[in-house]
Amino acid sequence: MNKTFYIQDYCEIRDGEIRLNGENIFSAGEDTFSGFAKKAYQDLDLAYPKFFKMDKLSKLAFLAASRLLTPESNTALVFANRSSSLDTDLAYQQTIRDKAAWYPSPAVFVYTLPNICLGEISIKYKLYSENSFFVFENFPAAFFPAYAGLLISTGKAEEVLCGWVEMLGEEYRAFVYKVGNKGFAEHNEQNLNRMI
Amino acid sequence: MSFIVDYNCFTPLGTDLSTTVGRLEAGISGIRLFEDSGQLLPSYYAAQIRGEVCTHSGYSRLENMLIRVLEPVIARNPVQERSLLLVSTTKGNIRSIAAGEPVNDAFLPVMAENVARHFGFRETPWVLSNACVSGILAVAVAKRLTDAGIFDHVYVAAGDEVTDFVLSGFAGFQALSSGPCKPYDKNRDGVTLGEAAAAALVSKAPGLFRVAGDGAINDANHISGPSRTGEGLYRSIRQALTEAGLNGPELDFISAHGTATEYNDEMEAIALDRLGLNQVPVNSLKGYFGHTLGASGLLEAVISFESARKGLLYPSLGLETLGVSKEIRVIREPENRPVRYFMKTASGFGGCNTAVIFEKLN
Missing domain, CATH: 3.40.47.10 (Thiolase/Chalcone synthase)
Incomplete structure (x- = not known):
């Protein structure tokens, strides 16, 4: 169980900027998250119209995963954040606040689960693999190496896409990376704390 | 273990x-x-x-x-x-x-x-x-x-x-x-x-049941509806069976998801049929507890532990006429049966599925 795995590629999104392996690949300047996401979608040439139906958390996770995945690979998705789907929960709550005139939207309600963003990624890349979404107060630098290592060493997956995807109002942050048998840095707590 | x-x-x-x-x-x-x-x-x-x-x-x-x-x-x-x-x-x-x-x-x-x-x-x-x-x-x-x-x-x-x-x-x-x-x-309607x-x-300390195998595979198909072929559930069960070293028919019962929506129950029947599990007794416990969302998978596993411990299979409440396209053996009456292996399955929004197999220890 002490086998070492490695971080391969990683993608960070924050403050209107996307960085792939530390290099800027897109900047939007001052904008809301939704404005930023739309520009990034166009600039990265994603050509996936379903993107526009997604909630903000799914857009964030989808953008961050967009340069990291190989279609139809045996790549498990292990994501986490602090606020679960609270950003969309609050949007949904607005639609039912008025007891005299409530109008629940199925298109919003379906996104009131954090793992939906993993479903979106699985559909796009045809990943018949394990999805799990965890919720922690802070970036869990010890959790990811332990759990991703387990999935690979027990044969549940060949690679694992790990992601911290936090979204609440205009506060957003993604740090998504792929782990496998080869890579540029050991997948351990120390390295993650340095990178995050 | x-x-x-x-x-x-x-x-x-x-x-x-x-x-x-x-x-x-x-x-x-x-x-x-x-x-x-x-x-x-x-x-x-x-x-x-x-x-x-x-x-x-x-x-x-x-x-x-x-x-x-x-x-x-x-x-x-x-x-x-x-x-x-x-x-x-x-x-x-x-x-x-x-x-x-x-x-x-x-x-x-x-x-x-x-x-x-x-x-x-x-x-x-x-x-x-x-x-x-x-x-x-x-x-x-x-x-x-x-x-x-x-x-x-x-x-x-x-x-x-x-x-x-x-x-x-x-x-x-x-x-x-x-x-x-x-x-x-x-006539299920939701x-x-x-x-x-x-x-x-x-x-890790020995207990009443061993967790013998698990699988959790996404449908990669739709965020709010199950795969028509039951692909993710099929693969999840297959992975759990492989890990447990079983073919499938050895299972003494399955506590399935059975939400009573048209699509979920049909999808489960298709997946069980593809795996040749048509003769394994199946229940859904939703007729007793409703769908308890994030609690349901564990609640239904816990009830299944009692079922296995007592050697008493619990009927699936609410079934009159089977209404899925594949023949599956839904438990209609309480049934005495010694249990060794049993499985809990669940499926959910986002296309997720999970199957876990337990072995009752003597």
Whole structure:
């Protein structure tokens, strides 16, 4: 169980900027998250119209995963954040606040689960693999190496896409990376704390 | 190897395992009609816990449910070093955002920490929120953690409540049943929601059941509907069987998801048929408890532990005429049968599926 795995590629999104392996690949300047996401979608040439139906958390996770995945690979998705789907929960709550005139939207309600963003990624890349979404107060630098290592060493997956995807109002942050048998840095707590 | 050492539940049928199972064995359902109860929907069927839940002041209703379901388990198995609390929920304290503000209690780690602190866990609790597979996926996670020696004991606690938030959401999907839900029936017309908490202690120390295999594979098909071919569930069960070293027909029963929506139940029948499991007795426990969301997978596993321990298979409540396109053997009457291997499955929004196989030890 002490086998070492490695971080391969990683993608960070924050403050209107996307960085792939530390290099800027897109900047939007001052904008809301939704404005930023739309520009990034166009600039990265994603050509996936379903993107526009997604909630903000799914857009964030989808953008961050967009340069990291190989279609139809045996790549498990292990994501986490602090606020679960609270950003969309609050949007949904607005639609039912008025007891005299409530109008629940199925298109919003379906996104009131954090793992939906993993479903979106699985559909796009045809990943018949394990999805799990965890919720922690802070970036869990010890959790990811332990759990991703387990999935690979027990044969549940060949690679694992790990992601911290936090979204609440205009506060957003993604740090998504792929782990496998080869890579540029050991997948351990120390390295993650340095990178995050 | 990982074992189920202890377990409990807190449900509309009873505030502990033996009361719940006693009522279930008497054929009693926790589902009833609610009218003018102050909820958004003027009337609806649901399985809700009556009576006082909040016996511990300073904690939310759901935290009380989680604390009360864990209490006897922790009394019998005190928290030691290298023990983790793993909480499974979909919506946590979602009622706390009724005013539209992201209050502290709405954050799942805050809820889990409140419960963990109550029992003196030293480790920061983990929260798994993976739609309707959360409860049973949490058992798979706990099993892997103890197998690998990352923790010696994982206390899995799952809970969700019936709230305006989920009632209105399922109503918006036109997915709520017009009466008590009827899993696998020809006239099934949707989900009946329920609320419950369940707990299980997964440990390296030998226990009543061994966790023999698990699989959790996404459909990669649709975020709010299951795959027509049952692909993800098929692959999840196959992976669990392979790990357990079984072909499938050795299973003595399956506690399936059986939400009583047209598509879910049909998808499950297709997946079981593809695996040649047509003759294995199957139940859905949703007719007793409704769909308890993030609690359901663990609650139904816990009831299945009692079923296996007693060698008594529980009927699937609400079935009159089988209404799925593939022949499956849904349990209609209580059935005495010695049990060795049994499986719990679940599927959920986001295309997720999970299957976990247990072996009863002598």
